[in-house]
Amino acid sequence: MSLKERIGTVGLGLMGSSIATCILAAGHEVTSLVKDESEAEPARKRILGYLTELHDEGMLKESPETVAGRITITTNIAELVGHEVVIESITEDVEAKKAVYNALETVLSNTAIIGSNTSAIPVSVLQAGLWHPERLLGIHWAEPAHITRFMEVVCGKDSDLKYAQRIVQLAESWGKEPSLLRKDIRGFITNRIMYAMLREAFNLVENGYATVEDVDRSLRNDLGYWITLAGPFRFMDLTGIPAYLTVMKDLFPDLDNRPTTPEMMEQLVAAGAKGVSNAHGFYPYTPESAEAWEKAFIDFSYDIRKLAEKYAQK
Structure with missing residues (x-):
């Protein structure tokens, strides 16, 4: 398989690991930022387990070990330099999420897309105070993210629609059937x-x-x-x-x-x-x-x- 662009993620809890699995299975290399090195090994085991499930169900042709080898787990945010898409999946806390975005803006290009896997926080709230709020989007996944076809791509009041359309195209290549919300509303559709x-x-x-x-x-x-x-x-x-x-x-x-x-x-x-x-x-x-x-x-x-x-x- 020819590899697609490298995607960044932040957070490798249960949902973050599932999101990383989906992206890996679609043929991307993934760089995942975690807070502590102790999170890396449990996350690798979890992701390998998810990939093995996909393989056993006939939804992954490559060996799970080969695909799992495409993830880099790091505590160094500088390793996200050059990534054009980074998806955050941490706790549902406004200030914690904003701290991640503020840090990401110091290493990403001005046009790199930042996606938040939020299920309830209005995207417009998360955009407030960013240098480039137009590139922040809500990317709402369903659990388990590596199996379900669901995704909602959500624009905040400052989002540029071209970035949302880019994520919709990417999501379709990940096996999703995404919905696009052109206006921000608490709770989104589902x-x-x-x-x-x-x-x-x-x-x-x-x-x-x-x-x-x-x-x-x-x-x-x-x-x-x-x-x-x-x-x-x-x-x-x-x-x-x-x-x-x-x-x-x-x-x-x-x-x-x-x-x-x-x-x-x-x-x-x-x-x-x-x-x-x-x-x-x-x-x-x-x-x-x-x-x-x-x-x-x-x-x-x-x-x-x-x-x-x-x-x-x-």
């Missing part, structure tokens, strides 16, 4: 829609209309059957638009629109619940069942990607 759904889900459970299990079952067996193929607007096209207007007029006034967080959620988090990662969530878990669900999530992610590619949008 988070805004997902959290509106979550608010109504909690409303149904907390007011005794249905259990957690019943809500999950209904969505899995309705929404879960069509949304990978169609998305909401295509689905309305497929199933008849006028009926949706009728239901909207009747249902919209009755939907939950509270501005506060659900009490049920507050209580769970206060009790230490993190989900399958600590076997404490909305459902009861043993350590073994939590591990089984984590594996099922990865297996399903591969299967659903293959199904989505069979019905690829044109």
